[in-house]
Each structure stands twice: as C-alpha cells, then as structure tokens.
Amino acid sequence: MIFTIAAKELKILFSGPMAWIILAVLEIILAYFFLNQVDAFLTIQPQLTALANPPGVTELIVTPLFGNAAIILLMAVPLLSMRLIAEERRNQTLNLLLSAPVSVSEIILGKFLGLMAFLSLFIGLVALMSLSLYAGATLDPGLLAGNIVGLVLLAASFAALGLFISSLTSHPLIAAMGSFGALLGLWIINMSARGADSWLNTLSLLKHFESFNRGIINSADAAYFVLFIALFLVLAVRRLDNDRTHG
C-alpha cells in the first residue's frame, strides 16, 4: 500500500512540468559548478605534484560538488515537498486516501518514499557526474560512497521536515517558505556556536553532513539524521491524524 501511494506521488510529480524543470535547472547549475571545479583542478595540478602528500581528484572535485548539491537540495526540496499534503488538503483529494482502507502512517510513508525516489534520481545524477571523472582519473571510492550516503540521509531529512510542514497548512506556498526557513535555520544554526562542543553544533544539519562530505561515516552523525527523519515523519502522522479528530 505504501508503494501504491509512493508510485502515485511520483506519477503526479512527473505528469506536470515542475519535476522536469527542477531536475533540469539543478543539473545545469551543478554541471557549471562541476566544470569550474575541474578547470580549477587542471590549473593547480602542476603545483600539486610538488607536494609530498597532495589531495586527490576526489577531494578536490567530488567533495565540493556534493557540498554544492546539498545546498541546492536545501532550496529545491521545499518546492517539491510543499504540495505533498497541503495541495491535497486544498483540493480536497485527501478524502480519497482517508476513506480508503489505508492507515495514516502508510499515507505519510508512501508520500515520503515517493519524494525520496525522486531525490534519489537527482543524487544518482550527481554520482554519475562524479563517476565521469573516471574517464581521465582514478577516484577514491570510499570518499565517493561516504558522500552519496551522506547526501541521501541529508535529502531524506529535508524531505521529512518538508512533509511535516506541508501537513500543517493547506497553502503549498506557505509550506514551501516554512520548510525553506526551517531548513536554512537548521543549516546555519551553529554560526553563533562558541567552541566545538556547543549544543548548537549538535543541532546543525551542516555540521553532521560535513563528516560525510569528508568521507567519514560516523555513526553519531548517521544517528542524528535517522532520528531527525523519524521525528518529523512521526510528527506528520500525528498532524494528519489530528485532521480526522479535530479538523
């Protein structure tokens, strides 16, 4: 049942121009970053050979590429997640799901997985872009894998938060702005952190993504993302269930 709902979300996403345009725009921007990075690498390459322990092509191109992809996702996910519940509520199509023999958790998980399928497609394209470097260089597969895992977890966190905020309102644009604000806030929350062990660092999405970006799969950071995703999915289920009891 979860997959039926996920498939429906994907189908509706791709039946309009929105998904295609978002994919196209993100790809163009990332491709520009990528080419710039390759260019920079080629200019400094002669100097690198003089170093005793020079950074590799993966560190110099793939790491910044995934860092940029994370920021682009931060802006794109709210646009994709805004309609998940808000629009259904607005068009009163939620009744189809609510009157069907499907639980609220299945509805939320289905919608979450549908969005994740789309985001995985995007992450897959970023990974492919990195793999194209194999044409002229050798990559560090561990570092690349760490980045992919990190970006998937990060995208899932964005999607869970966006889904929750979409469940709060019946206006997609309010949901988009709310999610964007919340995500950006959580991204930069550690700006005013004093010292490395400040609790603000613990909350920051950026801090937890950084270790993945450097190729370190730290179980504490993975746990943060998993808890973050679970928390907002549970909140979304509660909120949607409230529609039935208090709405």
Place this chain on the structure above:
Amino acid sequence: MTKITVSAKDLSRSYGTRIAVRDVSFELRQGEVLGLLGPNGAGKTTTLQMLAGCLAPSTGSVDICGINLLENPREAKALLGYLPETPPLYRELTVDEYLRLAARLHRIPKNAIANATEKARQRCGLTEVGKRLIGNLSKGYQQRVGIAQAIVHNPRVVILDEPTVGLDPIQIREIRSLIRELGGEHSVILSTHILPEVESVCDRIQIMHQGKLVFSGDMAALKQTYPDQANLEEVFIQLTKKEESA
C-alpha cells in the same frame, strides 16, 4: 430479516464550541437506499464524513457490517465506498489511471483490477473517456469519475454526498438509475437537498435539521405522520421551520 450494513449510534460532532451533529442514530439494511435530507448546514456532510471514517465522531460509534469503524478502521473501510462533496480527483491523471489507483488503494488483487475498473467505467458511462485527463473533463464527467471511484471495489455500503450536483437532466436520470441499481445489492446512503430525487430513488428518508434527526422513515410513514401535508416539500418546510421557532 435482512442484514444491517450500517449502524450509527448517538453520533455527535462538534467543531470547537459549535455542535454540527448531535445524537444521530440510525440503521441501514442491505439493499436499501437511504436519503439524507436537510437544508444547508444541517450536518449532512459531517454525518457522512463520520460514516466514511474521514472524520472521527466526538461521541458515538459506527459499525459497518458489524465491524466497528473506530476500532478496526482498515477492515471497515474496505467495505465502504465514499464520494465526498467535492470529488477527490487528481486532475493530472487520466480516468483509467485514477480508477486503477482507487482500486489499488482498496486492496483489489492485481489480476482483478482491470476487470473492476472496466466494470466501474461501464456503470458510470465513462467508457469513452478512459484515456482523457480528469482535469480536462466537464464537471458532469468529473462527478461520474467520483462515483466510479466509490464503487470500483464493489463495496457493501456506498456513501454519496450530493451525487447529482452539476449534472445535466439526462445525466441526472442516468445516475439515479445507477443509484437504484446499486441499491439492489449494496446499501446506499445519499445526501441531497433535491426533494424529487429522494422521492424517486430512496426507500427511506431521514430529515436533518440543525444537527439533529427530525424525521426517519419511508414515504408511507411520512404520509401517515403528516397527513395534512400534500408532499415531501411541505413536510420538509414544516419540519425545518418548526425547529427554528422552537
């Protein structure tokens, strides 16, 4: 004794301090068509939403074929088909895609889906428009897709909230005969404020006013209770007026 398919006991629902429905109880038997009548804001839609499981009652309980809707929502909802006031249509899907989705959501086995959607399309006169986008259909056709969605899984109980709104006279006649036909094997509850519709399709009538049931019975009982009134319309006006002055 025919089987009771819907049993509502003391249903009440309040939105904040406003009470939309109070202490509504009734039963529906298999094969019956029940008409829920009432002026605007009488609580018809709220009652139907509670029966369909889209809204939890503040107090009271609903049993669908003996299964409690609040305790076992999944089993009970599988026996229900519901057309809300605004048909829950995804404009981006074609009629076929949408009906397949509705069939899957109601857990119809994979190999039976094609058959079920085909039958629903035939019954609602949608055979010609299967490949068209729902968003491009006229209001009448959209309404029919909404009805098809409610009956695609061959439910025991069909709940229709104002099913003939926005249809032309020919379509209204077709939908009414469809409702009659559904009444043969399923139970149907429909809400409306079109009185001739009730007289032509319903076995039993319930009139709601200000959240309460003010009359429940068949046409014969109605004539017996109100012998001075010439037709349903006058009874309706009298009942809804009486309550206001009280």
